[in-house]
Amino acid sequence: MQHETKKIVILGSTGSVGSQALEVIHRFPDQYQIVGLSANQNVSLLLKQAKTFKPKVIAMMDKAACVKVKERLKLLGPRFRKIQVLFGLEGLCQLAELAEADLVLTALVGSVGLKPTAQAIKKSKTIALANKETLVTAGSIIMDLARQHQAFIIPVDSEHSAIYQCLVGEDFASVRNLILTCSGGPFRKASQKFLEKAKAQDALKHPTWNMGQKISIDSATLMNKGLEIIEAHWLFSVDYAHIKVLVHPQSLVHSLVEFQDGSLKAQISQPTMKIPIQFAFSCPARQTNPDIQDLNLESLNQMTFNPPDLKRFPCLRLAREAGQAGGSAPTVLNAANEIAVELFLQDKIKFLQIPKIIQKSLSDHHLLADPTLEQIIQLDTQTKTKIQKQYSKK
Amino acid sequence: MQHETKKIVILGSTGSVGSQALEVIHRFPDQYQIVGLSANQNVSLLLKQAKTFKPKVIAMMDKAACVKVKERLKLLGPRFRKIQVLFGLEGLCQLAELAEADLVLTALVGSVGLKPTAQAIKKSKTIALANKETLVTAGSIIMDLARQHQAFIIPVDSEHSAIYQCLVGEDFASVRNLILTCSGGPFRKASQKFLEKAKAQDALKHPTWNMGQKISIDSATLMNKGLEIIEAHWLFSVDYAHIKVLVHPQSLVHSLVEFQDGSLKAQISQPTMKIPIQFAFSCPARQTNPDIQDLNLESLNQMTFNPPDLKRFPCLRLAREAGQAGGSAPTVLNAANEIAVELFLQDKIKFLQIPKIIQKSLSDHHLLADPTLEQIIQLDTQTKTKIQKQYSKK
Numbered sequence: 001m002q003h004e005t006k007k008i009v010i011l012g013s014t015g016s017v018g019s020q021a022l023e024v025i026h027r028f029p030d031q032y033q034i035v036g037l038s039a040n041q042n043v044s045l046l047l048k049q050a051k052t053f054k055p056k057v058i059a060m061m062d063k064a065a066c067v068k069v070k071e072r073l074k075l076l077g078p079r080f081r082k083i084q085v086l087f088g089l090e091g092l093c094q095l096a097e098l099a100e101a102d103l104v105l106t107a108l109v110g111s112v113g114l115k116p117t118a119q120a121i122k123k124s125k126t127i128a129l130a131n132k133e134t135l136v137t138a139g140s141i142i143m144d145l146a147r148q149h150q151a152f153i154i155p156v157d158s159e160h161s162a163i164y165q166c167l168v169g170e171d172f173a174s175v176r177n178l179i180l181t182c183s184g185g186p187f188r189k190a191s192q193k194f195l196e197k198a199k200a201q202d203a204l205k206h207p208t209w210n211m212g213q214k215i216s217i218d219s220a221t222l223m224n225k226g227l228e229i230i231e232a233h234w235l236f237s238v239d240y241a242h243i244k245v246l247v248h249p250q251s252l253v254h255s256l257v258e259f260q261d262g263s264l265k266a267q268i269s270q271p272t273m274k275i276p277i278q279f280a281f282s283c284p285a286r287q288t289n290p291d292i293q294d295l296n297l298e299s300l301n302q303m304t305f306n307p308p309d310l311k312r313f314p315c316l317r318l319a320r321e322a323g324q325a326g327g328s329a330p331t332v333l334n335a336a337n338e339i340a341v342e343l344f345l346q347d348k349i350k351f352l353q354i355p356k357i358i359q360k361s362l363s364d365h366h367l368l369a370d371p372t373l374e375q376i377i378q379l380d381t382q383t384k385t386k387i388q389k390q391y392s393k394k
Numbered sequence: 395m396q397h398e399t400k401k402i403v404i405l406g407s408t409g410s411v412g413s414q415a416l417e418v419i420h421r422f423p424d425q426y427q428i429v430g431l432s433a434n435q436n437v438s439l440l441l442k443q444a445k446t447f448k449p450k451v452i453a454m455m456d457k458a459a460c461v462k463v464k465e466r467l468k469l470l471g472p473r474f475r476k477i478q479v480l481f482g483l484e485g486l487c488q489l490a491e492l493a494e495a496d497l498v499l500t501a502l503v504g505s506v507g508l509k510p511t512a513q514a515i516k517k518s519k520t521i522a523l524a525n526k527e528t529l530v531t532a533g534s535i536i537m538d539l540a541r542q543h544q545a546f547i548i549p550v551d552s553e554h555s556a557i558y559q560c561l562v563g564e565d566f567a568s569v570r571n572l573i574l575t576c577s578g579g580p581f582r583k584a585s586q587k588f589l590e591k592a593k594a595q596d597a598l599k600h601p602t603w604n605m606g607q608k609i610s611i612d613s614a615t616l617m618n619k620g621l622e623i624i625e626a627h628w629l630f631s632v633d634y635a636h637i638k639v640l641v642h643p644q645s646l647v648h649s650l651v652e653f654q655d656g657s658l659k660a661q662i663s664q665p666t667m668k669i670p671i672q673f674a675f676s677c678p679a680r681q682t683n684p685d686i687q688d689l690n691l692e693s694l695n696q697m698t699f700n701p702p703d704l705k706r707f708p709c710l711r712l713a714r715e716a717g718q719a720g721g722s723a724p725t726v727l728n729a730a731n732e733i734a735v736e737l738f739l740q741d742k743i744k745f746l747q748i749p750k751i752i753q754k755s756l757s758d759h760h761l762l763a764d765p766t767l768e769q770i771i772q773l774d775t776q777t778k779t780k781i782q783k784q785y786s787k788k
Contacts, residue, residue, distance in 0.1 A: 165657060168562065169562030260682045261672055262666075263559060263663045263669050264663060265661055266660045269656055275655055285565055292655065298699070303695075305695055
């Protein structure tokens, strides 16, 4: 059987998901071909990736990094000199629209993913979505665009991939509840006292997943699960009342779907992002990848599932409330969270200030019921700038 | 939306699965209509069902029962006088072929289900298969017939329904392993000494499922799981080496599928046959049924999964070996088991004689590599008669 090679653009190829995606693609050279890569400013890793995967186009968010990449490519010989190098958000958007691409993996961190994702959708690309902030901040607009341009959005978040896998072949109208599992993060058992003094390095030690910095902090506050509730709402058109969360520290069951007839389906595997990444590339087919370890069935013993503690982890409650409020509320929630996490990583605020900053931003803002993409982008920037100003003074 | 009413025949309506199927149908009078019912000899229950569901045709295996049913129907008035009443295997086959029927639920016990199922398939009916012995004894022929006549076979066994649900929308070629769960039966923790003296009444106390007598004994010997391995092999075209069994006493995960990419899907629910029965009727849609209790998600804690003990439960090994031997071996396994279970229920043999009788029948018989339906039916009868003779002498 002859395979059509799928041509792939990765937005955010030097991050955790981006790098693992390249490892997957490396395993199946007949099936996938990289046509574009992008990074923020990690020049050396991006160049290493470019040497291996020989993309047609590269985009760097950072202008200086873009200049450096161009210079270094020249030294690699004529084949690499031909690679087009773009920069900034504009460059990212151009890359997302690349005519050759069949599939765009959006593995950017934060709301910066919004515009490039929208552009790729407008060109009817299949979107492998690893950037949850895009749907959190502008779910209604993105899903409308996808319907309008008949672009498939395949989730790469392990929880949403689990739900997507459980829903393959099912009627969305048959869904009664989505049950997102949650490892509980590094502070699952932490006392309130500990949380008061928690530092970034504590939060970065995740028990089951090896991830980027931003998502690691979001896992520690459980905001990650909160964002996932909003993401699930948009991806699967399920009301917030029917999206539940269970703390499952073993991270084997990646989420469950409960159907109208009382039957549930669960997706289960080793906690590796390679499975959801690969599934987004190959679905509905599935491929054997020697890099992915089999699940030891004995590990199914001792699984636990418990409700989350909303008192110690108010971010989960805030996210659900923002989702239910709708309109511009999730945009503000997400922007405030992004900047609060940055401030926490820089040791400028304490761990428990993260939810407080978010709560304040939410109560300060005037809800727009049906914001446009421009209004969302503006509100995102405004919210971030306002918090940044306030805390850089201190 | 207007629904097309699905017209249903139930073969074996007075048994456990048949009765529960009627309860499901009773809940959805706009969607399902009973056109035919059959029973062995339970006249009173069959008449009660006939009053409620007003079938066009009834078939009784037993001739005396057939006469009684006819008489009693006459007394019920003109509407019931018109019901056609058939008898014997011939009657069952005619009922299975009923022109009006869209779907035939085969809930008969034992290899008697073979011929009627084959007849229904030849008329391209959708088969809701609750009679595992049909596929065990003649899997190759039945599956060939189904392909030839484009008849869908939807499994009703909870394990196979679980697998079927997990495979909806998936490519069969993506399957790496099927993992059948097994409650372990009433003798899961029993010592060898206890098993030596075990009586039918001990075996009939199943910890999680409320079922008919034959399947309850099969659960106690684990032959039930053995038959299910063979059934799964035929239903899903998976090699025996890739069909595993895990003892899961909580009976919440009804089976799992492991895919080529290392991802597993599990189907989970309360242990009620109403879910697989209803799914077979409604799939790919799913319906809310107030009779089906929601799963309490807390029950997901404390689930265990362990390999079965093939020493204490040799039937599981015998079934796998017969399946792997192929040809007529599963026919002999199944026939010997049916009669051994009957003898055990009649207190004519001891519990541990069941596997011995089966083993002897298997080693005595000359394997037919590719038996015809007639040869299978003949071998089934021969095997049963031979054992019966031997033990009625005693």
